[in-house]
Amino acid sequence: MYILIELVGIFFFAVAGSLMAARRGFDILGSAFLGGVCGLGGGVVRDLILNESPATFEHPIYFVPPVLAALCVYAFTPAVQKLHRLVQLFDAAGLGLFCVTGTMKALEHQFNPVTAVLLGVITSVGGGLMRDVISNVTPDLFNPRDIYALAAMVGSGLTVIAWHAGFMSVGLGAGIAGLAFLIRVLSLRFGWSVPLAAGHWHRAKQNPPAPDGPQRHF
């Protein structure tokens, strides 16, 4: 059951990675690789921090979702203009699932609540961060026009509370994941955001967002 949920989350992130590869004009192997990094990267970093051999490399089944994602994106490439939005949508789905499963794994390792929340956030934002960094674009995580890390924090925080209160269940976990997903997606739709790093700079002075569409740098 746990493995199944994890595989679904990996698939969502892998699709986001493969869509990013399409957006940047990479080839299909780069697509599978970027999907793999995006889907598995957060979990690998979490396992390295927990000082255990990454589960990913024990069971070949973990590599099925990235391959599947690359094939799906190859078969059903969306129109160029929709690519950035679709990356964000699948990324949000993965974010929701991973902030719950990442936090659960940290709690099972007896970490204190603060660290458990942080590990949950790292698991859920790590894959997307790696995808953006190795694609050579500024990470979505830092985009000041919507909510990203906060959605993961809410999901991880609620997971810690539910776990310590003793009523964590699959249904509740799914609900928390859905809530984190919703916060992220609604923030994209309605432009919710948190304050800028620099307190007294006016938002109004910021440049408009870069236009969507494929960026090709070769």
Next chain:
Amino acid sequence: MYILIELVGIFFFAVAGSLMAARRGFDILGSAFLGGVCGLGGGVVRDLILNESPATFEHPIYFVPPVLAALCVYAFTPAVQKLHRLVQLFDAAGLGLFCVTGTMKALEHQFNPVTAVLLGVITSVGGGLMRDVISNVTPDLFNPRDIYALAAMVGSGLTVIAWHAGFMSVGLGAGIAGLAFLIRVLSLRFGWSVPLAAGHWHRAKQNPPAPDGPQRHF
């Protein structure tokens, strides 16, 4: 005592990370995250190489400096033109402290002198490198117009010599850290540098440095 010095070094690097977030127009959560990566990244990499669970994730106190740094930068944002210089100044302070503490930790693990120097350098340049890489700017480490890695090497080298000679003390460590800091800052002020990677290219032909100020890529 050791922990206190480490926390001060983390704070310096975290301020450098949060100032970079301000320079790039990120939001305040991105600022705390980037401060955390910059302040804790070098130490986490060192601990992974030493094959032990990163100390950072055992004690939640390590996460206080990044949060504090993000709040400080939010409250006292400097003028845009000063941001790059301030990033470099706080980065230099962290560099000085970390090349001493990183080398000490490697020496305590019985590493040979060469590896101890290298681990010290990795600890002290790793955080800043990660900050620049995930912010999608060319790392300061590679800037050919000033001295960066050499300052860390001098600090780490002197730490190894003092340790093996048997007269390492808190005062001497602080002195070495101060020296590394000074080398870095004076090289920025007076344009000290080491030769280019490509031997026979003339420096005079290089382009001028990019103007400072916030770069916004969204």
Next chain:
Amino acid sequence: MYILIELVGIFFFAVAGSLMAARRGFDILGSAFLGGVCGLGGGVVRDLILNESPATFEHPIYFVPPVLAALCVYAFTPAVQKLHRLVQLFDAAGLGLFCVTGTMKALEHQFNPVTAVLLGVITSVGGGLMRDVISNVTPDLFNPRDIYALAAMVGSGLTVIAWHAGFMSVGLGAGIAGLAFLIRVLSLRFGWSVPLAAGHWHRAKQNPPAPDGPQRHF
């Protein structure tokens, strides 16, 4: 013997890293650092995944090739126009050797064939990926105009087959490494490639590749 082959592979990758440093206008310490990351990065990641202390940091001899490479590039800097091609050539030589040695190491750790191939590919593409990411350029791995990951996959796959069939030898390993090298180099020469991530986009519509030559971003 095994160590010697590994050192040769590290040297090839380190030259590729130092040439990239020359291309980007970095200084000679940045050149040694980038050579070290490129030469040793893939192996360190593989060892972290295998959950053992990276061999690199046990024996200082592993740091000799990057220093040597930086000195060679300093002494014999090629003309600017040839830099990108030379980076790719040395990178291909390292790729060939590492996909064999990386896969062998995974097989010695009793990994299943699929994971062994993947670890071999990660070892052989990891260093070049890190080099490109920290130099702030789009990784060569993703370039849709030639074959990169596929060459490593062929090399790793043949290594797994030869190992399980029981006739792996130094000569055969060298042959497989040479084959992977050839595939990569011929794909560069003749423009072999795999399909794009996005199935129905026409290749003809892609922008021309960026002109070679040093990119200076400071």
